[in-house]
Amino acid sequence: MPTDSGQATYLEAVGLALDSEMDRDPDVFIIGEDVGQFGGAFKVTKGFLEKFGARRVVDTPIAETGFTGLAAGAALVGLRPVVEFQFADFISCAFDPIINVLARHHWRTGDAMPVTMRAPFGGRLRAGPTHSQSVESYFAHVPGIKIVMPGTPEDAAGLLVSSIRDNSPTLYLENKYLYRRLRASGPLSLDPIPLGVAKVVREGRDVTLITYSAGVSQGLEVAEELDKDGISVEVVDIRTIVPLDVETIVNSVRKTSRAVVLHEAAKRLGYGAEIAATIQEEAFWDLDQPVVRIGALNTPTPTSPPLEDAVIPQPAQIAETLRKVARA
Amino acid sequence: MATRTRRKPDAPAGTAIADRDPVLLRRIHEVMVLTRAVEDRMVAMYKGGDLLGSLYTGHWHEAISVGAASTLRTDDYMAPIHRDLGAHLWRGMEPWQVMASFMGKATSPTGGRDGTLHYGRLDLGIYNLPSHIPANFPVATGMAFASKYRGQDRVCLAFCGDGSTSRADFHESLTMASVLKLPNVFVIENNQFAYSTPLRMQSNSETFAIKAVAYGIPGVTVDGTDALAVHDAVAEGVARARAGEGPSIVEGVTMRMHGHAEHDPADYVPKDMYDEWSKKDPVELFENVLIDAGVLDGDAAKKVREDARQLAIAARRKALADPMPEPSGIEDGVYAD
Ligand SMILES: Cc1ncc(C[n+]2csc(CCOP(=O)(O)OP(=O)(O)O)c2C)c(N)n1
Ligand SMILES: [Mg+2]
Numbered sequence: 012m013p014t015d016s017g018q019a020t021y022l023e024a025v026g027l028a029l030d031s032e033m034d035r036d037p038d039v040f041i042i043g044e045d046v047g048q049f050g051g052a053f054k055v056t057k058g059f060l061e062k063f064g065a066r067r068v069v070d071t072p073i074a075e076t077g078f079t080g081l082a083a084g085a086a087l088v089g090l091r092p093v094v095e096f097q098f099a100d101f102i103s104c105a106f107d108p109i110i111n112v113l114a115r116h117h118w119r120t121g122d123a124m125p126v127t128m129r130a131p132f133g134g135r136l137r138a139g140p141t142h143s144q145s146v147e148s149y150f151a152h153v154p155g156i157k158i159v160m161p162g163t164p165e166d167a168a169g170l171l172v173s174s175i176r177d178n179s180p181t182l183y184l185e186n187k188y189l190y191r192r193l194r195a196s197g198p199l200s201l202d203p204i205p206l207g208v209a210k211v212v213r214e215g216r217d218v219t220l221i222t223y224s225a226g227v228s229q230g231l232e233v234a235e236e237l238d239k240d241g242i243s244v245e246v247v248d249i250r251t252i253v254p255l256d257v258e259t260i261v262n263s264v265r266k267t268s269r270a271v272v273l274h275e276a277a278k279r280l281g282y283g284a285e286i287a288a289t290i291q292e293e294a295f296w297d298l299d300q301p302v303v304r305i306g307a308l309n310t311p312t313p314t315s316p317p318l319e320d321a322v323i324p325q326p327a328q329i330a331e332t333l334r335k336v337a338r339a
Numbered sequence: 340m341a342t343r344t345r346r347k348p349d350a351p352a353g354t355a356i357a358d359r360d361p362v363l364l365r366r367i368h369e370v371m372v373l374t375r376a377v378e379d380r381m382v383a384m385y386k387g388g389d390l391l392g393s394l395y396t397g398h399w400h401e402a403i404s405v406g407a408a409s410t411l412r413t414d415d416y417m418a419p420i421h422r423d424l425g426a427h428l429w430r431g432m433e434p435w436q437v438m439a440s441f442m443g444k445a446t447s448p449t450g451g452r453d454g455t456l457h458y459g460r461l462d463l464g465i466y467n468l469p470s471h472i473p474a475n476f477p478v479a480t481g482m483a484f485a486s487k488y489r490g491q492d493r494v495c496l497a498f499c500g501d502g503s504t505s506r507a508d509f510h511e512s513l514t515m516a517s518v519l520k521l522p523n524v525f526v527i528e529n530n531q532f533a534y535s536t537p538l539r540m541q542s543n544s545e546t547f548a549i550k551a552v553a554y555g556i557p558g559v560t561v562d563g564t565d566a567l568a569v570h571d572a573v574a575e576g577v578a579r580a581r582a583g584e585g586p587s588i589v590e591g592v593t594m595r596m597h598g599h600a601e602h603d604p605a606d607y608v609p610k611d612m613y614d615e616w617s618k619k620d621p622v623e624l625f626e627n628v629l630i631d632a633g634v635l636d637g638d639a640a641k642k643v644r645e646d647a648r649q650l651a652i653a654a655r656r657k658a659l660a661d662p663m664p665e666p667s668g669i670e671d672g673v674y675a676d
């Protein structure tokens with residue numbers, strides 16, 4: 012069981028939030044491959060089996076369609092399942108129940124569908140083309156799924172609490188690169204953080220960087236660097252891509268008049284396209300410059316370090332883009 | 340692990356008619372007759388242009404849908420498919436609601452948001468399925484899981500066709516249900532075709548029930564035109580599930596007597612198949628069994644049929660008069676409160 016040392020890692024924050032929701036609500040259970048006696052592939056549920064028992068910590072066969080659909084049925088009759096996908100890459104095997112059952116059931120019928128799907132995603136772990144995918148855009152196009160993408164341990168905890176309590180299906184994407192690299196700055200709060208509320212994580216004057224998940228810590232580091240050159244970057248962490256907090260984004264862009272969108276997913280039809288389009292619809296006349304998107308190249312994610320680094324956005328590229336937009 | 344085949348001629352009925360509850364027998368008969376009457380009325384509605392799109396019917400599936408549904412308690416769950424009007428009616432779905440669904444009316448179970456065969460009502464314990472077959476199978480395992488999780492003895496009955504058994508949903512659900520010992524009964528409606536695809540192109544398995552061997556659960560094949568054979572086999576599975584012994588498969592063998600849906604002339608079906616199967620009308624067969632056993636007399640049977648006909652006519656009248664939905668508010672409910 013993760014203990015709250017006051018310095019929880021991103022991974023521990025996920026575990027603590029899940030643990031506290033399972034303490035709070037007997038209808039919450041966790042289901043997935045190797046989540047029980049093994050404690051999960053990344054150890055988010057380490058100790059859960061001992062604490063909550065096999066009734067609520069459910070190891071499954073390798074059957075993503077099966078256990079995702081099972082979660083839907085259990086949710087329909089009042090339980091609040093938390094589904095763990097071992098890697099977000101494998102969520103493609105559950106695409107059908109997510110799209111056709113979970114996402115549209117409430118709209119079709121009015122029945123609540125409180126399923127939380129947790130999935131570790133993303134690159135920079137040298138895990139290659141089918142263990143590094145960013146899957147958010149596959150699902151963002153589909154009405155009916157909320158998509159939660161925390162970039163800090165604090166948000167990982169509070170947003171998971173809200174996801175589990177939400178009556179809609181939520182896709183909660185954990186950035187596995189951040190798991191053991193980020194620590195909470197103080198004692199971790201397990202209070203819910205509302206879905207659909209972005210956060211200005213750094214105030215600035217010259218350009219707004221809109222990002223989420225690993226882009227937040229990456230963006231903040233770059234912003235500190237640029238500060239030395241007198242470029243003041245405002246960083247907006249949107250935290251949930253669905254629902255999207257348009258107001259916070261637009262307010263920031265109105266202030267800085269320049270916007271760069273950053274994510275690790277491929278740039279083409281990545282979520283940045285939606286954000287850029289929204290900005291031009293809502294704040295076109297406030298812009299001094301076109302909105303610029305930073306995302307991965309349109310290739311699968313390679314394994315070998317020099318190759319992966321060439322594909323996924325790197326600090327130098329982010330800094331250069333921000334500098335260019337801020338000074339143009 | 341018992342996987343067996345029960346065919347009517349050589350398998351004497353387990354329980355004599357005289358030893359069965361006559362009220363239950365008459366109710367099964369009534370709902371089977373009503374199912375046929377509503378579907379015949381809807382075929383006329385389809386031809387007359389009342390419906391939005393095509394119409395999926397369950398002619399010759401009445402013994403399966405009603406025979407199976409009639410084994411459940413009212414607090415059990417059900418996940419039927421497009422041949423199972425009888426199961427819906429057994430649970431209390433109104434015929435006019437079903438017609439309203441095929442007409443896109445505001446009074447359909449989804450208020451016109453979904454339509455045709457996509458109806459269901461959670462308040463009746465019936466899952467409203469999407470198009471994808473058999474997406475109802477994993478959901479059915481979840482309803483059964485919830486029952487077990489809560490220490491209840493509710494059972495979930497799921498239906499699918501022969502063609503649906505080829506999909507991952509079938510395999511993963513059977514795997515999950517058998518490993519987790521979930522209180523499910525999976526009914527396979529083997530009606531010889533999946534749209535135009537005949538059995539021999541769908542599966543190389545000798546029967547569908549025999550697939551149970553691989554999951555380590557019981558599987559049985561019964562005459563799907565014999566309501567009591569279906570009822571008894573499903574009742575055995577339900578009792579087993581309720582007792583915590585896990586899932587089982589019941590395969591009911593019948594024939595799809597209409598096209599896949601009414602738009603489909605089904606000229607790929609050999610004519611002699613229709614000739615053979617037309618001798619095995621499940622509604623007629625069951626009615627004769629009851630009359631022969633003295634549970635029902637000829638006049639009472641006639642009245643059941645006439646009442647069903649009138650109910651179907653009244654249902655059509657109501658569904659036709661019902662309003663179409665208002666587009667305002669169409670964006671409401673994408674997310675739950
Ligand atoms: C995943 C999926 N593929 C294709 C279809 C289109 N489709 C609807 S019913 C059907 C045939 C189903 O055959 P079977 O399972 O035997 O049931 P039956 O209609 O014969 O009762 C097909 C191909 C579908 N609904 N879902
Ligand atoms: Mg079929």
